[in-house]
Amino acid sequence: MEKENAKAAAELESLKKGVEEERATAAAERGALQRELDEERAKAASEKAAYPDLCVAAVEQYKGSPEFQMVVDAAVARGLAGQESGGVGPSRKTAGGRTEAEVIESFQQSDFYKHEMAEFWDSGWKMFKRRAEELFPHLDLSSVTIGEDDVAQTPLDEGVEEKDLASSEEE
Structure with missing residues (x-):
């Protein structure tokens, strides 16, 4: 019986030692995982902090394109449609009875829209004028103006023939 007790005690001691080794291994793994998690959190926080800058850069890159302007106009119009009248229903009419097209038209009549479009056309x-002056240095564009309706107004339009344009391209 003493032999069995000694054998059981040795086995118990061996099991205790195995448990201690497992605990040490688990603690080391837990520490490594915690460090990895901390690194990922720091990386995510850094990316999150940089995200607005990336968005601004993307907007700046595409801001001048007509496609971007159309998307902005549509998004603002949809937002106005939802704000002004409680949303757009399945009939494409707002709760106030205005269609989305009417809301867009209303937005396009706003001072904000007119100002932004004037800036867009002016730039x-x-x-265009700078490039035309490079290609046709003898051409005087000083009398050409952009009117209120975004239409070029010039006294030069009269009397300009296609042959005049062709001869200026040959030079």
Whole structure:
């Protein structure tokens, strides 16, 4: 019986030692996982902090394109449709009875929209004028203006023939 007790005690001691080793291994793994988690959290926080800058950069890159302007106009119009009248129903009519097209038209008549579009067209005109002056240095564009309706107004339009344009391209 003493032999069995000694054998059981040795086995118990061996099991205790195994449990201690498992605990040590688990603690080491837990520490490694905690460090990895902390690194991932720091990385996520850094990316989250940089995200607004990335969004601003993306918007700046595409801001001047007509496609971007159309998307912005549509998004603002949808937002206005939802705000002004309680949302857009299945009939595409707002709760106030206005269609989405009417809300868009109303937005396009707003001072904000007119100002932004004037800036857009003005910058486009300046780029066009600069390029035209590079290609046709003898051409005087000083009398050309952009009117209220975003239509070029010039006394030069009269009397300009296609042959005049062709000869200026040959130079």
